[in-house]
Amino acid sequence: MSVTPLDAAGIGMPVEGTSxxxxxxxxLLRNRAAMGGLVVLTIIAAMAILxxxxxxxxxxxxxxxxxxxxxxxxxxxxxxTDSNGRDLFVRTLYGARISLMVGIxxxxxxxxxxxxxxxxxxxxxxxxxxxxxxxxxxxYSLPFMxxxxxxxxxxxxxxxxxxxxxxxxxxxxxxxxxxxxxxALKHREFIEAAHAFGASSSAIVRRHIxxxxxxxxxxxxxxxxxQVILLExxxxxxxxxxxxxxxxxxxLISDGVKDxxxxxxxxxxxxxxxxxxxxSLNFLGDGLRDALDPKDR
Amino acid sequence: xxxxxxxxxxxxxxxxxxxxxxxLVTRFATPDGTVSAVNGVSFEVSKGETIGIVGExxxxxSQVLMSIMGLLPHNGSSTGSVQxxxxxxxxxxxxxxxxxxxxRMAMIFQDPMTALNPYLTVGQQLTEVLTYHLxxxxxxxxxxxxxVLEQVHIPEPGKRLGMYPHELSGGMRQRVMIAMGMLCRPDxxxxxxPTTALDVTIQAEILDLLAEQQAVTGTSIILVTHDxxxxxxxxxxxxxxYGGRIVEQGPVRDIFYNPQHPYTRALLMSMxxxxxxxAGDLPTIAGQPPNLAHMPPGCAFAPRCSFVSEQxxxxxxxLREIAPGRAKACTxxxxxx
Amino acid sequence: MFxxxxxxxxxxxxxxxxxxTIAFFMIxxxxxxxxxxxxxxxxxxxxxxxxxxxxxxxxxxQYWLYLKSVLEGNFGPSFxxxxxxxxxxxxxxxxxxxxxxxxxxxxxxxxxGGLGSLxxxxxxxxxxxxxxxxxMTGITIPNFVMAPLLTLxxxxxxxxxxxxxxxxxxxxxxxxxxxxALALPQIAYVSRLTRGSMVEVLRSNFIRTARAxxxxxxxxxxxxxxxxAFLPVVSYLGPACAGIITGSVVIEQIFSIPGIGxxxxxxxxxxxYTLVMGVVIFYGVLIILFNLLVxxxxxxxDPKLAHR
Numbered sequence: 001m002s003v004t005p006l007d008a009a010g011i012g013m014p015v016e017g018t019s020x021x022x023x024x025x026x027x028l029l030r031n032r033a034a035m036g037g038l039v040v041l042t043i044i045a046a047m048a049i050l051x052x053x054x055x056x057x058x059x060x061x062x063x064x065x066x067x068x069x070x071x072x073x074x075x076x077x078x079x080x081t082d083s084n085g086r087d088l089f090v091r092t093l094y095g096a097r098i099s100l101m102v103g104i105x106x107x108x109x110x111x112x113x114x115x116x117x118x119x120x121x122x123x124x125x126x127x128x129x130x131x132x133x134x135x136x137x138x139x140y141s142l143p144f145m146x147x148x149x150x151x152x153x154x155x156x157x158x159x160x161x162x163x164x165x166x167x168x169x170x171x172x173x174x175x176x177x178x179x180x181x182x183x184a185l186k187h188r189e190f191i192e193a194a195h196a197f198g199a200s201s202s203a204i205v206r207r208h209i210x211x212x213x214x215x216x217x218x219x220x221x222x223x224x225x226x227q228v229i230l231l232e233x234x235x236x237x238x239x240x241x242x243x244x245x246x247x248x249x250x251x252l253i254s255d256g257v258k259d260x261x262x263x264x265x266x267x268x269x270x271x272x273x274x275x276x277x278x279x280s281l282n283f284l285g286d287g288l289r290d291a292l293d294p295k296d297r
Numbered sequence: 298x299x300x301x302x303x304x305x306x307x308x309x310x311x312x313x314x315x316x317x318x319x320x321l322v323t324r325f326a327t328p329d330g331t332v333s334a335v336n337g338v339s340f341e342v343s344k345g346e347t348i349g350i351v352g353e354x355x356x357x358x359s360q361v362l363m364s365i366m367g368l369l370p371h372n373g374s375s376t377g378s379v380q381x382x383x384x385x386x387x388x389x390x391x392x393x394x395x396x397x398x399x400x401r402m403a404m405i406f407q408d409p410m411t412a413l414n415p416y417l418t419v420g421q422q423l424t425e426v427l428t429y430h431l432x433x434x435x436x437x438x439x440x441x442x443x444x445v446l447e448q449v450h451i452p453e454p455g456k457r458l459g460m461y462p463h464e465l466s467g468g469m470r471q472r473v474m475i476a477m478g479m480l481c482r483p484d485x486x487x488x489x490x491p492t493t494a495l496d497v498t499i500q501a502e503i504l505d506l507l508a509e510q511q512a513v514t515g516t517s518i519i520l521v522t523h524d525x526x527x528x529x530x531x532x533x534x535x536x537x538x539y540g541g542r543i544v545e546q547g548p549v550r551d552i553f554y555n556p557q558h559p560y561t562r563a564l565l566m567s568m569x570x571x572x573x574x575x576a577g578d579l580p581t582i583a584g585q586p587p588n589l590a591h592m593p594p595g596c597a598f599a600p601r602c603s604f605v606s607e608q609x610x611x612x613x614x615x616l617r618e619i620a621p622g623r624a625k626a627c628t629x630x631x632x633x634x
Numbered sequence: 635m636f637x638x639x640x641x642x643x644x645x646x647x648x649x650x651x652x653x654x655t656i657a658f659f660m661i662x663x664x665x666x667x668x669x670x671x672x673x674x675x676x677x678x679x680x681x682x683x684x685x686x687x688x689x690x691x692x693x694x695x696q697y698w699l700y701l702k703s704v705l706e707g708n709f710g711p712s713f714x715x716x717x718x719x720x721x722x723x724x725x726x727x728x729x730x731x732x733x734x735x736x737x738x739x740x741x742x743x744x745x746x747g748g749l750g751s752l753x754x755x756x757x758x759x760x761x762x763x764x765x766x767x768x769x770m771t772g773i774t775i776p777n778f779v780m781a782p783l784l785t786l787x788x789x790x791x792x793x794x795x796x797x798x799x800x801x802x803x804x805x806x807x808x809x810x811x812x813x814x815a816l817a818l819p820q821i822a823y824v825s826r827l828t829r830g831s832m833v834e835v836l837r838s839n840f841i842r843t844a845r846a847x848x849x850x851x852x853x854x855x856x857x858x859x860x861x862x863a864f865l866p867v868v869s870y871l872g873p874a875c876a877g878i879i880t881g882s883v884v885i886e887q888i889f890s891i892p893g894i895g896x897x898x899x900x901x902x903x904x905x906x907y908t909l910v911m912g913v914v915i916f917y918g919v920l921i922i923l924f925n926l927l928v929x930x931x932x933x934x935x936d937p938k939l940a941h942r
Contacts, residue, residue, distance in 0.1 A: 399848030
């Protein structure tokens with residue numbers, strides 16, 4: 001049948017498909033909440049990185065004549081000072097550094113552990129997989145918070161330990177997801193085809209399985225980072241997280257609660273930063289998930 | 298004791314066709330644009346008749362039923378007219394429509410496993426129709442439910458009442474659906490691919506059951522299917538749909554032995570027959586069904602039609618009567634088999 | 635049903651074992667803890683330690699004795715609250731925490747379920763967006779931010795509720811803020827969960843059948859949709875309890891409520907190993923029990939599981 005002008009105009013013809021990533025990017029860019037979140041996150045990250053240049057004060061500079069004072073642009077106390085006379089603005093920004101750093105690093109740690117564990121379990125299958133997943137089940141049913149706190153009680157409170165503790169409890173979800181995906185992919189036709197062509201197991205994992213996992217992994221990371229930040233803030237709030245002179249939003253909020261009645265800004269600024277960061281991360285994560293798997297509404 | 302001795306209301310009611318559908322158009326608003334699932338469908342159903350609607354997936358046949366019953370999702374809307382016993386159904390307020398649905402018009406669906414509520418027993422799903430519509434008391438309702446299960450030939454009906462749908466076989470579930478539809482002795486039973494999800498042997502039983510119910514109660518039936526064999530066994534008249542429009546309609550025998558639309562002919566030819574010669578390929582229809590979001594200006598079948606002419610692509614051929622009770626929507630005067 | 639419960643109980647045993655074993659080894663390995671051999675310990679304290687922890691026995695013997703004592707409910711003496719055993723402290727704080735927690739769960743299901751269903755019925759309209767945005771806020775903002783904010787508004791500025799404390803345990807006004815702060819994240823989560831589940835159920839074929847039968851929308855939703863839509867909420871009750879237990883730790887701290895959570899934090903800050911371990915084991919058992927109860931409940935409510 002020859003191509004008529006109508007056919008060329010695409011009228012009456014069936015719709016053609018586009019690639020997964022192009023579709024996903026288009027959907028993500030259209031999602032205003034996710035884009036807004038991305039912009040906000042970039043701004044906060046920039047502020048955190050540039051913190052030393054944005055304020056004349058250091059994080060433990062005490063100004064005796066400006067204790068618990070409200071925001072004062074003249075003196076450079078953009079967010080006011082806390083009950084020790086320290087500038088809240090620069091402390092909030094340094095808090096951002098800690099929170100974001102812990103968030104990203106711990107997520108990466110849990111990602112690496114989770115992916116390796118899950119991929120191995122999924123690929124090997126059988127009894128090994130059973131045992132590995134049973135371990136995950138047992139660990140999953142234990143209350144994380146308490147174990148992280150236990151670790152800090154028993155082994156002291158250094159920043160490295162916090163990374164390890166948080167990363168060590170978050171990998172379970174990723175392991176489950178990765179194992180599921182690996183098992184599903186293992187049996188798909190193109191894997192069998194690759195086998196038929198003589199490709200080795202590691203090549204198969206590298207070239208076929210990993211690219212297919214990229215989607216869920218991306219979504220997981222963007223949704224895990226806020227959880228990690230939350231955990232760290234929670235610990236710091238209780239006094240079990242970062243120690244002086246370092247500060248994080250959790251510590252600032254905890255201090256803010258104590259002075260809430262007389263100096264509400266000490267609570268409101270760090271709380272707002274924390275809330276806004278968490279929101280932005282969640283919007284971005286939701287947007288990514290919707291973009292990659294629109295059925296999941 | 299038999300179910301309800303009094304004469305169903307319709308026997309004393311309005312005269313003329315039971316259901317009149319006139320220029321029904323149903324559209325869906327989707328993120329990719331407006332999709333026209335039904336593009337101007339008109340037909341009538343008389344008392345006691347069995348009409349078959351045949352077409353491929355995407356021909357709009359199921360959406361015609363949904364539009365009649367008012368079961369379209371949020372993003373669907375219909376224009377035109379659907380008159381049931383003289384009353385206009387399109388645009389009727391929900392509470393009035395609910396008095397007709399389940400009582401005078403009933404619908405049975407394609408997959409009985411998902412169409413029945415897995416969390417309620419068979420008995421509960423049957424009796425609620427009676428207690429809700431007819432205010433029957435619970436004990437009486439249970440008895441009537443048991444009887445109607447008997448009428449659809451389900452063994453041990455009393456026991457089945459307490460069972461959940463997943464405890465029954467596929468064929469039995471469909472019988473339960475039919476029973477549920479017939480409970481209030483409807484004037485019109487609408488069946489959306491009732492046998493598609495079932496084994497071939499069970500299909501025959503279900504069709505026999507439908508025929509029997511009709512013989513006993515005089516209910517009209519609209520049967521939608523993609524399987525021409527089903528139509529041949531049960532229907533008086535058949536409508537062939539393509540691209541949301543009726544392309545041919547008429548008595549079953551006429552359509553089967555003398556199809557006058559190229560699509561109908563192609564459909565019939567693509568059906569494997571017992572007396573076919575085994576050598577050679579099974580004929581198929583080249584091309585793909587139309588994209589309902591971007592319908593061509595002319596006949597929807599033109600891209601795939603072996604008899605196409607320029608005239609076909611310019612405007613949609615209207616459905617015209619070629620003999621009493623027989624119509625087709627095609628520019629051809631006569632198709633020789 | 636009985637075999638189902640028995641199987642689940644058996645499945646929980648390894649978890650319990652893991653918790654107790656970790657507890658045992660952590661106490662012994664902790665730097666600066668009672669067993670740190672580098673610490674100089676006065677003689678009579680060392681004798682006490684030996685007696686309580688049976689340090690003269692081989693390791694296996696110690697483990698066995700620890701296991702036995704835990705199973706009897708004896709977690710040892712508290713290190714920071716000198717005259718009390720851990721068991722006494724837990725017993726003291728338990729009724730308070732229990733009251734807080736159960737009320738919060740109750741609120742979560744009722745309010746969360748109700749709001750979620752409403753949002754689903756008015757899908758994509760104003761009510762839906764409002765409820766879901768509020769829910770998003772409730773989930774994202776941590777309770778240690780939400781609680782002080784609520785206190786700031788209601789306790790400090792408007793002065794309608796007390797800022798902290800528990801009163802004599804029977805006064806309602808002390809209970810409102812903590813319960814609300816504790817329940818909010820769960821209400822938010824349950825409402826999102828219910829909305830999603832309800833939306834999906836309302837799309838399913840059997841709801842279409844119910845409508846085709848001419849049933850009213852009210853009957854369709856309450857009789858047909860609700861049962862199906864709420865099953866995921868029942869499933870969620872297990873993690874919900876875990877979440878509430880975790881949240882109670884912070885809430886009790888902020889509002890100075892004499893529950894187990896507050897003892898736990900004090901214990902953590904004071905490096906009171908036995909107290910901290912005891913609470914963790916206790917909470918672990920609670921969570922396992924709750925999960926089991928929830929599983930049984932789910933098995934009863936879902937006919938596909940009940941008839942096996």
